[in-house]
Amino acid sequence: MNALGFDTAQLGLAAPLCIVSIGGLVLLMLEAFSRERGPRTHLAALTLVVLGLAALAFVRSWSAPPQAIFHSMLVVDRFSTFIGLLILVGAGLAVGLAGGFMREQRFEFGEFYALVLLATSGMLTLVQAADLVSLFIGLETMSLAVYVLTGSWRRNAKSSEAAMKYFLVGAFASALLIYGIALVYGVGGSTNLAAIGALETPEISDPVFLIGALFIFIALAFKIAAVPFHMWAPDAYEGAPTPVTAFMAATVKAAGFGALLRLVATAFARPELTLGSNGWVPLVSILAIATMTLGNVAALRQESVKRLLAYSSIAHAGYLLVGVAALGLIGPEARGPILYYLAAYTLTTVGSFGIVAWYGTHGDERHSLDDWAGLATAHPAGALAMTLLLLSLGGIPPTAGFFGKFYLFKVALGSPALLPLILVAVANSLISVFYYLRVVTAMYFREELRPVTVVRSTGMTVTLWIATFGTLALGLFPGWLVDLATQASLFVK
């Protein structure tokens, strides 16, 4: 014990969060005092080093017993470590995409790397939060940094518009969150997740408490873009500079699901917290069905590949919500598939948005389906990678996305009540294959309408190969990740 009131050994457990936060601040200073106006290759390299160090720290803490630190504000367990690592991977891949993209599109935004690190630190806080207050801090840190990233392409009107929309809706979500926290605290007298989870009957059946819980839930539903709280997502995803889209589609969703899974397992785990006989399961099921179906149906009609992928990423939140519903009926083992799915989704999403970023040159971003015609003739490797990634999104073997869905449905089948939900999900997979194949059709079956141009950047190429091979490798050899995800699912505190 010392003046801070906690064991300094806990700093070791919080190392990943500390490394990323401090790294973010240092990078911010470096940029502020730098005269460099060209490409910030050194900053990108430094960011990757910071992310790598944080990942190492996470790996080291894998074997530590799960424990609450900093006066039960944060918790370190394998669950948060697993999602934390995913977030670091997503951030690293997005950084790999950003350099080439910014150089090509002539908007050098030096704060990009610092903001990515700050957003990442917020996400790590979010998934490690053991208290509603730290949850709120994490969510805000993440969101503010991502708003700025979304609007970072100042000369691009769509980018500014996207940031504005995202910010306004996000601010609304934050207000709901803090309001919900206040209500829950007002009834329960504590913001600690475990303490809230231990509350007994008079409090938890209090309608004010229920409303508070619902508000918190809705705030997170905004962050994971679940229908009907998704309306910001297509515009924000489409308007943001594509590497930022890749970053937020993958990591914000992972962090949001991390927080959601922890909440439903700790503070709001009581089956009496009802909107039906199975607690929050019916609510989540309805949300899952709406999210999958609307995401996929809306994607059918898109003419912009980027917007199509934005809707597809909404649909994927729906599949993940099927897992959350399974969690309520089956128990912790349902967390394994959600974690695996998030891993598959992270790689595939960053990869597919990455290819959107890679395709096109200065002043000529190639987003419309017509622009994608004939890509396979000019760039067979890029088209092949995109095909693999799209097949993974559609759940066709032997890719990570297929195995993720398969594993998810396998666990969900453990409860007969979930069968309708699985059938809806399967029907949705069919719809999704149709629009993913529209992109493949354009790339392979049509002749190019204008010459194909792509960004030439080693960073991008390497990143895209990593994402593509990762997607394939996770599909072909999923065993080890299933093991890790299973371990992570059983160590939630």
Add this chain to the structure above:
Amino acid sequence: MILALVTLLPIVGALLLLLVPREEVGLHRGLGFLFALATFVVSLLLVPGLKPAEWNALVDWVWVAPLGIHFKLGVDGISLFLVLLTTFLMPIVMLSAHQAIARKVREFYVALLVLETGMIGAFVAIDLFVFYVFWEVMLIPMYFLIGIWGGDRRLYASIKFVLYTLVGSLAMVVAILYLYVRHHEATGLWTFDYDALQKLVLSSREQLACFLAFALAFCIKVPLFPLHTWLPDAHVEAPTAGSVILAGVLLKFGTYGLLRFAIPMFPQAVVQCGPYITWLALIGIVYGSLVAWAQTDVKKLIAYSSVAHLGFVVLGLMAWNGRGVDGAMVQMLAHGISTGGLFLAIGVLYERRHTRRMEEFGGIAQVMPRFFAVFAIVMLASVGLPGLSGFVGEFLILLGSFDAWRTAKGHELFFGTGSHPKLIAAIAATGVILSAVYLLTMFQKVMLGPNANPKNRHLPDLSARELAVFAPIVVMAFWLGIYPATFLDRIDPAVAHVIGQFHEKATDRPELGPTPRLLGTLSKAAAAAATAKPGGGG
């Protein structure tokens, strides 16, 4: 090990081709052909010492340990010849495509090789997860084959093919998962192993739901009337190579799946659904033949003839006696050979004239005598002329159906209780006559008569390469027709084993194990849907 080699060799070749620069067109053609040929040679090693009624050349590698998934492959008398058919047709197809495919040559050979791995894998997989993975692996290359090198409406045809197939596969994957979870409930063991899942005791409602899911996937592939509408589109738009593989091998997955999975795993459900399937098969035979007769596009004619011929195969399976199922197996092989040959023949004409309309041709025999000979042989093989491949299968199937009551020996008949197998056989027999009608009419219009169209006056006859393409097919058409014992000696014990096991499982109804917790809405809905259907069969 041999089996893993046979299965994975093509995809290794595909990966290798990806590393060769795409300008090296000749190298791609050569390497692709070489890998297909090597696969064929290696697959021949499976034949000596084969024990038809058990798994040979077993491969059993742990794949995803935490979920109990094994990369398990095995071949028996049923799958052996289907594998050989695949590996036999593939080099032929590659050789035939030398001139027809000038664009994206590398992609073409990569797609064919990936497709080959998918097909072989799906035939030999005896872990249902592995089966499903290979089943889906076939889908995408075929989609590319139709979409990239296809005709004018290729976009429509390719997406239709994918969506039709996928509807069935997704239903099937849910059923596979259901069996997997039920097996765990019953025994505490997570496994997709075919033999283990087959021993699972299911309630009749569960059987019906799972059977319908599997049968949907397979009947779309067959394709059984009225699920056949994707086939003419896919065939007409696909390039010759695609059509040959599609008709020669891919359709067989429907009937193979019924024989391997749907029928043995859900005996009660088959007896329940058998009459419907029988009658749909009969409708397919007659309807397919009549529609084929009405076609003016030769390729479409052959596509519809596939609907009829595969209807025969399904009928043979539904007879479920040694003769019927043996006949179905032989008919699958014969159809692969003869229809493959017919599509290749049309490809030859199309390459020369860029049309497939019958009225554009006539009297081709005068300018292409060598072509006349091979075309006549494959056409007659398809008609079912004794001495050629088509005869044996059709004859056995008709015999099996005719005999169904006598051979049932107290077991329930798939045709339905109170059905008239002789009547069924008689209706099916019209298909034999009709196939002679439409194929001979087509042949007459295209090859015989005066050579009136000036564009046809100077068509070059078959080149040496094209002769090399047709030679093995002609040999096989005669072999199957004259000495089918080579095949039947290995097929028959395997079929007898499967039928024996089936009757054992169907009659042996132990008291239900632990009450199935997992009786979902699906089976209820399926049961409701099945009872709502009007009228029984026969």
